[in-house]
Amino acid sequence: MDTESLIKSLLKEAELYQSQGLLDDAKQKYDNAAALIEKNPELENRQDLLDTVSEKIGALGSDIDKVEKASKSPELSAKVQDLIKNLFAFSDEKDKDETELEGAIALAKFGQFDAALAEFNELIKRDSLRVVAAKNILRCHIANASLDDAVAQYGQWLSSDIVFSSQQLESIRIFLQGILDRKRIDKRLPSVVSSTHFEAVVTPSHVEEEISEDEEFLDITLIGIRPKAGRLIELDVNFQRGNTISVLIPGRDKDSINRVEVGLKLDDVECSSAFAVFMASGTVIEKTRIDTGAKRGDYRVEIKIESA
Amino acid sequence: MAILNLKNREIECKIVYYGPGRSGKTTNLEHIFKAFQKHVKGEMVSIDTEGDRTLFFDFLPFGVGKIKGCDVRVQLYTVPGQVQYSSTRKLVLKGVDGLVFVADSLEVRRKKNMISLKDLQQNLKDYGTNIFEVPLVLQFNKRDLAEQGIPLMSTEDMERDLNRQLKAPIFSASAVSGDGVGQTLTECLKLTLQSLQRQFNWAE
Ligand SMILES: Nc1nc2c(ncn2[C@@H]2O[C@H](COP(=O)(O)OP(=O)(O)O)[C@@H](O)[C@H]2O)c(=O)[nH]1
Ligand SMILES: [Mg+2]
Numbered sequence: 015m016d017t018e019s020l021i022k023s024l025l026k027e028a029e030l031y032q033s034q035g036l037l038d039d040a041k042q043k044y045d046n047a048a049a050l051i052e053k054n055p056e057l058e059n060r061q062d063l064l065d066t067v068s069e070k071i072g073a074l075g076s077d078i079d080k081v082e083k084a085s086k087s088p089e090l091s092a093k094v095q096d097l098i099k100n101l102f103a104f105s106d107e108k109d110k111d112e113t114e115l116e117g118a119i120a121l122a123k124f125g126q127f128d129a130a131l132a133e134f135n136e137l138i139k140r141d142s143l144r145v146v147a148a149k150n151i152l153r154c155h156i157a158n159a160s161l162d163d164a165v166a167q168y169g170q171w172l173s174s175d176i177v178f179s180s181q182q183l184e185s186i187r188i189f190l191q192g193i194l195d196r197k198r199i200d201k202r203l204p205s206v207v208s209s210t211h212f213e214a215v216v217t218p219s220h221v222e223e224e225i226s227e228d229e230e231f232l233d234i235t236l237i238g239i240r241p242k243a244g245r246l247i248e249l250d251v252n253f254q255r256g257n258t259i260s261v262l263i264p265g266r267d268k269d270s271i272n273r274v275e276v277g278l279k280l281d282d283v284e285c286s287s288a289f290a291v292f293m294a295s296g297t298v299i300e301k302t303r304i305d306t307g308a309k310r311g312d313y314r315v316e317i318k319i320e321s322a
Numbered sequence: 323m324a325i326l327n328l329k330n331r332e333i334e335c336k337i338v339y340y341g342p343g344r345s346g347k348t349t350n351l352e353h354i355f356k357a358f359q360k361h362v363k364g365e366m367v368s369i370d371t372e373g374d375r376t377l378f379f380d381f382l383p384f385g386v387g388k389i390k391g392c393d394v395r396v397q398l399y400t401v402p403g404q405v406q407y408s409s410t411r412k413l414v415l416k417g418v419d420g421l422v423f424v425a426d427s428l429e430v431r432r433k434k435n436m437i438s439l440k441d442l443q444q445n446l447k448d449y450g451t452n453i454f455e456v457p458l459v460l461q462f463n464k465r466d467l468a469e470q471g472i473p474l475m476s477t478e479d480m481e482r483d484l485n486r487q488l489k490a491p492i493f494s495a496s497a498v499s500g501d502g503v504g505q506t507l508t509e510c511l512k513l514t515l516q517s518l519q520r521q522f523n524w525a526e
Contacts, residue, residue, distance in 0.1 A: 027472060031428075036428075104416065120413070
């Protein structure tokens with residue numbers, strides 16, 4: 015193909031890709047065309063051609079910007095929010111609690127935080143969903159904008175002793191404190207429980223490695239398990255590969271280490287992700303003692319999450 | 323996650339159109355909505371954003387009619403293709419009964435097709451589903467562009483890229499004109515209902 019036809023076909027491709035919204039591919043072709051024009055000083059109307067192409071490249075650049083800056087979670091109409099709630103609740107219809115919880119979580123996952131909050135604030139009135147709804151409310155506040163709102167919300171629950179048992183409040187405090195700690199926010203949440211030994215055992219170990227700011231892209235950040243029906247153990251997720259998560263149990267927590275064995279089935283794994291808290295089941299697939307480095311003596315435990 | 327109500331002879335299942343961004347998933351659903359009005363059971367809902375990009379999903383309720391005395395309804399979805407929407411894409415995939423993978427025939431999109439298929443395999447795996455076992459149909463879309471002299475991959479090359487191991491049924495299509503859209507859906511429905519038959523024996 016002679017240079018002129020080559021340029022022509024590059025421009026034609028670029029235009030088509032642009033019309034299909036394949037903006038990066040379009041830009042690539044315009045860039046190629048521009049380079050080719052530059053390299054061939056003998057071309058007729060060379061300057062005009064170059065001007066046209068660079069104009070196109072400029073326009074494409076701003077289109078690409080616009081797409082990138084577009085809101086990733088715009089507020090949807092009430093009708094669409096209802097649809098989301100219905101379409102993404104998978105539980106058996108007879109389990110009304112679970113279905114409604116899933117619907118509310120779906121709203122949060124699709125970035126509809128205000129609507130999700132309204133749902134969770136209803137669900138929190140139910141005994142069986144109180145704690146999981148409360149944790150999701152905190153998650154919504156955090157994902158939405160503000161840790162302060164989450165902390166204020168917790169404070170409000172503390173002083174309104176109507177709905178929560180002290181054990182429930184403690185579970186919520188540990189959950190929120192864990193998030194604050196991971197975000198390295200130096201704040202101690204007041205506890206309703208006076209005994210401190212409870213806290214000493216259950217508070218997640220401080221993670222030394224950097225937790226990325228993009229926490230939202232980590233699927234599960236924290237799990238709570240109750241192996242062999244004992245007390246709740248909350249553990250930070252170190253990393254996740256597909257549906258397998260890896261957690262660390264500090265070496266000093268002998269009790270937890272003993273209760274977690276390879277092959278153990280966990281029925282109620284409470285998984286906290288950036289947007290939501292949900293229940294899943296899981297199986298312990300690996301447990302290894304770390305023999306070197308800063309974490310020496312701790313145990314790395316891998317859990318396969320089954321119905322997340 | 324089909325819902326079967328054998329007493330009332332009702333089946334509701336879920337088919338998801340998957341594939342890279344801009345391959346023509348939404349256009350498939352739009353064609354179905356226009357061309358099969360009689361089967362469409364409600365509005366098509368598109369949640370899109372700047373530049374018509376699918377943000378969360380498209381949704382179209384579809385009625386197949388009576389099969390073996392069962393009233394079969396299908397929820398058709400598309401996923402957002404762009405890489406950055408991976409968490410919503412995965413959510414839309416949850417409970418899927420059948421899949422259409424819409425591949426883009428444009429040469430420049432070759433890698434994107436492969437990445438998206440890999441992403442599909444991984445997401446299915448996370449839900450405990452094997453891509454080799456799920457009802458799946460491949461569509462090679464935008465075949466019409468060959469006439470305009472735009473570089474397309476040959477269907478043989480696309481087979482080699484995408485279907486060497488899968489061995490899924492393939493349909494060439496041009497979703498803008500509707501060519502191949504109906505055949506793709508029909509085949510996917512057939513495979514999906516057969517798979518539900520194996521699981522639930524509903525056609526007894
Ligand atoms: N020429 C041609 N263009 C198509 C075809 N299918 C889709 N398109 C165009 O490709 C672009 C992206 O299509 P869309 O359905 O939004 O892609 P999605 O991101 O997969 O949902 C639009 O401009 C469509 O008009 C096709 O078969 N032929
Ligand atoms: Mg789309």
